[in-house]
Amino acid sequence: MILHDFLPSGNGYKIRLLCACLGLKVTLKQYDITKGETHTESFLAMNPNGKIPVLELDDGQCLSESNAVLLYLAEQHPSSLLPSDPIHRAEIYKWLFWEQYSHEPNIASPRFWLTHNAMTELKKQMLPDRIEQGRAALTLMDEALAKQAFLAGNTMTLADICLFPYTHVAEEGGSYQLSEYPNIQRWIKDIEALDWFIPITQA
Known part of the structure; x- marks a missing residue:
């Protein structure tokens, strides 16, 4: 591939x-x-x-x-990342859909705008609202991770694969401080410690 x-x-x-x-x-x-x-x-x-x-x-x-x-x-490639139980699978779908609607636009977009000199006057006007919504998204994740090891339970799933990439670099645009979200920080460290883990910079 x-x-x-x-x-x-x-x-x-x-x-x-x-x-x-x-x-x-x-x-x-x-x-x-x-x-x-x-x-x-x-x-x-x-x-x-x-x-x-x-x-x-x-x-x-x-x-x-x-x-x-x-x-x-x-x-x-069936695995525990996408379980067969319909309710558990729906929980994972929920996180995937939420990521594209509530997380990615507010975490990833400011990062790109601010690190790739892509800021425009319109984006400057949009930025405060995006940051506010991004903080709400991170808070929601942090609260979920206070109750369980991973987003959809105590086993890693596709939800974690989906949400990890933009969450772990959220600070790069200067808009967020992950120290405010201790459960997210623990979750990031747990994923980075897995033996198959590769960093975002690895081709």
């Missing part, structure tokens, strides 16, 4: 992290999204939305949208 990605992207890192967990081999092909490299004719043929990540399967089919790719890989 080939993962078409931008290395600092948490969305692409989700897929690399899952592949590491499942022992799947994936080749990384990098694009600089700040230079429009995902808007070429060849890239748009893989994903008309012009965004990374895109997972190119061995037969040439291409999958986009990071959480859809996570679900595909988890379903193709």
Whole structure:
């Protein structure tokens, strides 16, 4: 498989992290999204939305949208990351949907704006609200992790693979202090201690 990605992207890192967990081999092909490299004719043929990540399967089919790719890989390679029990599985889906609606826009976007000189006047106006919502998202996670080891129970699941990437780099934009969320800090350390763990910087 080939993962078409931008290395600092948490969305692409989700897929690399899952592949590491499942022992799947994936080749990384990098694009600089700040230079429009995902808007070429060849890239748009893989994903008309012009965004990374895109997972190119061995037969040439291409999958986009990071959480859809996570679900595909988890379903193709059954493990405790995506349990068969319908209620437990729905709990994991809840976290995946919540990540894209309530977490990623408020944690990842400010990080990108502030670390890639992508700030505009409109984004400056949006930033305080994004930060407020991001703090609410981190608080919700911290409260969940006060009750159990991982987001969907006491065993790591796809929910943790999904939420770890942008959460663990939340401080990079200067908008958040993870020291305010001790249960998240413990959770991050637990995941980083796993023997298959790879950092976001590892291709």
